[in-house]
Amino acid sequence: MTTTPGIHRSNEPDEVPAALRSARATIDNIDAALVHLLAERFRCTQQVGVMKAEMHLPPSDPDREDRQVARLRALAEEAGLDPVFAEKFLKFIVDEVIRHHEDIAEARANGGGTLQS
Numbered sequence: 001m002t003t004t005p006g007i008h009r010s011n012e013p014d015e016v017p018a019a020l021r022s023a024r025a026t027i028d029n030i031d032a033a034l035v036h037l038l039a040e041r042f043r044c045t046q047q048v049g050v051m052k053a054e055m056h057l058p059p060s061d062p063d064r065e066d067r068q069v070a071r072l073r074a075l076a077e078e079a080g081l082d083p084v085f086a087e088k089f090l091k092f093i094v095d096e097v098i099r100h101h102e103d104i105a106e107a108r109a110n111g112g113g114t115l116q117s
């Protein structure tokens, strides 16, 4: 593997053509950004889960989800991303968030704090 200072170091074999190597480096950077964005989103939704449990609000809010879906579908269309995929991706994430909210509410109901520490 060759290295250039300041340039993304790929773990691709040397025989991979430069254009493909470069495209893969971009993909790797985008995937890293997605991981960081998702980590921040889940950090935020954990706090929402605690607030909801404290306020005895249900874990899911279908009206809010409908608004999120409509907004994300429009954004996806503008951006040239398949809106069906955007909706599926949001649902995948939100379903996981709801499971976390349920766990937080259950832990609280059992006198077990907030799962935050």
Ligand SMILES: O=C(O)C(=O)C[C@]1(C(=O)O)C=C[C@@H](O)C=C1
Binding pocket: 045, 048, 049, 059, 060, 061, 062, 064, 065, 068, 093, 094, 097, 098, 101
């Ligand atoms: O906004 C909320 O009430 C949340 O709990 C966050 C969130 C989300 O992850 O975007 C998750 C569950 C709700 O059904 C709606 C939205």
